[in-house]
Amino acid sequence: MCRWAAYSGPEIFLEEVVSRPEHSLISQSINAEEGKTDTNGDGFGMAWYGEKTEPGLFRDTYPAWSDPNLLNLAAHVKSHLFLAHVRASTGSATSRNNCHPFAYKNWSFMHNGMLGGYGGYRKAVDQMIPDELYEHRKGATDSEAAFLIALGNGLMDNPKLAMQNTLGTLEKLARASGEKPYMRFTAAFSDGKRLCAVRYASDKFAPTLYIRKLCKFGGHTLVSEPLEIGDSSWEEVPPNTFVCIQNGKVEMSEFSLA
Amino acid sequence: MCRWAAYSGPEIFLEEVVSRPEHSLISQSINAEEGKTDTNGDGFGMAWYGEKTEPGLFRDTYPAWSDPNLLNLAAHVKSHLFLAHVRASTGSATSRNNCHPFAYKNWSFMHNGMLGGYGGYRKAVDQMIPDELYEHRKGATDSEAAFLIALGNGLMDNPKLAMQNTLGTLEKLARASGEKPYMRFTAAFSDGKRLCAVRYASDKFAPTLYIRKLCKFGGHTLVSEPLEIGDSSWEEVPPNTFVCIQNGKVEMSEFSLA
């Protein structure tokens, strides 16, 4: 699996989440506590919002723990909303196009999880990507496909509904053609104004998700696992939950498939 | 576009084609004479046959002219049949999965050319890839797709017929949904025993192809452009031709779409 972290709030350097904390995302790339694999060395990526509507995007295939470009960028780029991800592949090759986050116009997306037996019906999944978005299908991950399908399902207008429909269709496909576990899906996505996330699984093992409402800079951080081990200020987001953070307000609601 | 070179005959070091000649493939990567672009620095690859049925495969995204691994491998690997390629992208990203040659079981394939307007109907092209081969669709190039579609069309049994059918279907799609030039296709492919090639275009500009029947090592070399500038021992393979080299014999026949 993978680990990710996202932030929304006053502008901060990306390093405050990506590299500086005791158990930062980079620390989790070599030594995750709660992930399926403790090493997440199959690439990394960051998407961050600033003046422009599209996010900046930086992704590479090296292990996060030793990449000087990643460390340097995190130390010198500031943003009010950003997504960062370290990858442990569940099958697709290590290639920049298979690294998260993915970006389309002003939207960015990253994912921790899997689609059970995906390799066996990827063709059907690709076919679900809207024609007009297919040129943006650059890699072969289930994650990138889910993002493009969600865009086709109206992610830009109603993120929650789009996700319900998307995961609904994908899980149906997994149940028909795939294998257990059919779906594990803990993802974050943003349009630069709101930061959303969903924690869902077809079984009891939805990949972890935590939120910290109080944060030294005044914002909110959503993470796969806490940035400090043993810190109780992190609140677990329950499975089957949709989260949306905008203008400092956090809304959580129950999430079930369409 | 790209440049490529292939060899069939007594075992030789790959460097005798890839790096040592005056205008070797590596020389062509920085300074091609006849290609659409004179720089072909978007990656390279080599597939070579030895003891095993599957070929060895080495591909990377660096410019060929400065990659020490490529130079070293070419100098130390010997083969009786190999394919080598340097890439100039016609749209798809620079990624190992988009570098040629592609390989499937004992078959390898590389291509110089394009499918006109491909980016606009790639989804339809992907759908033509047989279900059981889709997991081998790792990148996003028209070349990789053509290879997999050809495999589905019986490349393993009748390479020429499979190519006629494949290019026939692809050109029809290009004419319906794409743009001129609809198809430029000069490709080489092999199963480790025979080395085949096709030179075809929907217009008068089929990417170049030369063959040298006399070769200091006793084999045959098929190339995009001669390995020595001004050397008249290279014979041009006419457009609309299918070539097959096996056991030292060269067969050329007319090639037209199905």
Place this chain on the structure above:
Amino acid sequence: MCRWAAYSGPEIFLEEVVSRPEHSLISQSINAEEGKTDTNGDGFGMAWYGEKTEPGLFRDTYPAWSDPNLLNLAAHVKSHLFLAHVRASTGSATSRNNCHPFAYKNWSFMHNGMLGGYGGYRKAVDQMIPDELYEHRKGATDSEAAFLIALGNGLMDNPKLAMQNTLGTLEKLARASGEKPYMRFTAAFSDGKRLCAVRYASDKFAPTLYIRKLCKFGGHTLVSEPLEIGDSSWEEVPPNTFVCIQNGKVEMSEFSLA
């Protein structure tokens, strides 16, 4: 050789110099007009100043023309002072540590040129690097060594004098142990407040340097070759010149070796 470009003035996106102009630095990486080689595909780098004293630094070994990270970063990072470089190796390997710019504390440095016969007396050059700076000697280029030696010669206090001494010693070494041309040195360096450059050679062929005093954003750009072909608003900086730009003012003075 290489191509580079630097900017000092009101904050602008790096892309205004690196990728957007008609003959931008990225354009020059594949098609330089005035460089020794027209292809500069052996890596690239950018150093930019913002809130922190140290610059951000991003360097990679891929050709600049096809690297999505470079294009994306240039489009999303803003700075009031930055250096950008595309490399054509004069011998040292393609490795991130051999890419420019180099950085040390608040200083950054990049270079176009060479030290004649350097490979034959690199050991002596390395020995000129101050002991306390040796741990920052990460690659094997003459450029990185010159930077560290200049730091030891007081670059931080008096850049011009430090360069005179540094180039003086290096040229003496080249004349004693190397070969013609002994030195070609057109470099830019900065502490985040002032942007300096020197254009020097031991013969008549100092690598080119241009400055544009009028610039749509109100700042100054120093470049190896103009960012628009045929644009006469670019003024050539004569050989044997030291340039310093600070607070919008440009000072040029004669430069000769110590």
Place this chain on the structure above:
Amino acid sequence: MCRWAAYSGPEIFLEEVVSRPEHSLISQSINAEEGKTDTNGDGFGMAWYGEKTEPGLFRDTYPAWSDPNLLNLAAHVKSHLFLAHVRASTGSATSRNNCHPFAYKNWSFMHNGMLGGYGGYRKAVDQMIPDELYEHRKGATDSEAAFLIALGNGLMDNPKLAMQNTLGTLEKLARASGEKPYMRFTAAFSDGKRLCAVRYASDKFAPTLYIRKLCKFGGHTLVSEPLEIGDSSWEEVPPNTFVCIQNGKVEMSEFSLA
């Protein structure tokens, strides 16, 4: 630290050591049992001997466990004598030039260990590299320097004596200018005919070394840790030992510094 494995005997595919065994070198790159770090993801390399006097050499900075080129090469290259290494950096950057094995003419060398406080006196170490070999100093590792210094000390004529002198000088330097542990040195080196190794440390913790005299293919394998967990056919090579394998014969002798 790092893990390595070397083989000498009848020609075998490199994969029989590098990737196929239950606890192969690639398996050790993600999950070493006895190394200082359990992840060795800072690059890899292989040097193999064939027809030519110089070895083939392939090195890259990616984690070994996910690199398709490494897996493919190991499966398709055969050799009677080869060295393979996966790296966990002790300070020097992740760069191809800092990956092992290193090669010079017909010699190759790889190392597991460290020189205590090396970063603080690297300049002095670099100065010990013979002038005529300095152009081969491409990276910044203690390992590469030790190899070049050993070559200067007559490695080609008397490997054991050269190592005794080299480690003697280096340890003296570490004791004078460095810190504990002064030296940990378990290395393998070869000229294509004999495969040698040394296991040494200035304290009681010489990095592990095992040898297996019986091997399904009839050769000998020297490894940092056994290729099968719990397999008792592996014999530990004691600390302070010099090993030399030639023509199927193994000679071990006591090793102490000069």
